[in-house]
Amino acid sequence: MLDHDTDAEILKFCEQLALDAGRRIMEIVHEGFSAELKMDSSPVTLADREAERIILEGLRSRYPQIPVVAEEEAAAGREPQNVGSVFFLVDPLDGTREFVRGGDDYTVNIGLVRAGVPVAGVIYAPARFALYSGAEGGAWEIPADAQHVAKDRRAIQVRSATEPLKIVASRSHNTPETDEFIARYKGAERMTVGSSLKFCLLASGQADLYPRMGRTMQWDTAAGDAILRAAGGITRELDGAPYRYGPGLTPGDEDFANRHFIAEGRLA
Structure with a gap:
């Protein structure tokens, strides 16, 4: 550098x-x-x-x-x-x-x-x-x-969430696990958009949650995750820990494969 x-x-x-x-x-x-x-x-x-x-x-x-x-x-x-x-x-x-x-x-x-x-x-x-x-x-x-x-x-910046939540999901790569997650939030509005624009919707205060229970790669998400964090949000592992990047973090998959994650704005 x-x-x-x-x-x-x-x-x-x-x-x-x-x-x-x-x-x-x-x-x-x-x-x-x-x-x-x-x-x-x-x-x-x-x-x-x-x-x-x-x-x-x-x-x-x-x-x-x-x-x-x-x-x-x-x-x-x-x-x-x-x-x-x-x-x-x-x-x-x-x-x-x-x-x-x-x-x-x-x-x-x-x-x-x-x-x-x-x-x-x-x-x-x-x-x-x-x-x-x-x-x-x-x-x-x-x-x-x-x-x-x-x-x-x-x-x-991210917005302070109010009911009903706006939850953004993939347009081309939806999964049953994602549907199951969204179903937990009764009355939530579902928004669909392609590519990393999902992170941008959260970062700009237009949505509250982005669950991804399907396969992605780290180059799909790192830029959007950085923008979301800079705007006051966070991306988490399914266990709630902040999401991390680097090779070999997803056992049994390619070096830069992602785990499932949940990106969020300001929920509290």
């Missing part, structure tokens, strides 16, 4: 990388693209690869000593051998299924983890021109213009 770069400065740099990646994604939308299937049968497109290239070139140029775990590199077997206690988690196009279907619920995710804790995160939804950002000191929603240039930022 550059000696003079604080988390806030890292965040600003990652904001620009996310905007640049989002701009390239939208160029590819207008050019036209096709989808391929990876080994796990999930889709991948030129937009995923181009966005990841932009982000990795930027991070590795400015922060060559901080390892980067990125989805498409990991899929190709190119994960760092030892990430240490500080590393980036990158999903260059979260919500590729939504992207392929022509929806707008897809995002660019860049998260910084330190000692297992997501300390800075950036999410950009290029089809919505909406950038979210957070680190110690606060969280923000930042509109972008048609050229994917950031405009004035607005501070966001």
Whole structure:
């Protein structure tokens, strides 16, 4: 890490990388693209690869000593051998299924983890021109213009929950366990949205809970979790402990696979 770069400065740099990646994604939308299937049968497109290239070139140029775990590199077997206690988690196009279907619920995710804790995160939804950002000191929603240039930022924070709760769930990856969890909250309003925008709904005070009882990867969640924590919320293990990041934390699964978790705003 550059000696003079604080988390806030890292965040600003990652904001620009996310905007640049989002701009390239939208160029590819207008050019036209096709989808391929990876080994796990999930889709991948030129937009995923181009966005990841932009982000990795930027991070590795400015922060060559901080390892980067990125989805498409990991899929190709190119994960760092030892990430240490500080590393980036990158999903260059979260919500590729939504992207392929022509929806707008897809995002660019860049998260910084330190000692297992997501300390800075950036999410950009290029089809919505909406950038979210957070680190110690606060969280923000930042509109972008048609050229994917950031405009004035607005501070966001989680809301104090009132009945009925608003519970956000995945649009494309629902599970019976998630349905069972939501059913505990009588009268709760269920909201569905794709990609890491679920965390953004909590961070901006539009929802209260996000239970995820299905398989995800750490690059899917680190950026949104960092923004949520910066906005006053938290992501927890099912036993209530704060959620942690790093390799090998999910027994019997891939190094950066997630456990089930519950993200929450201010419930008390």
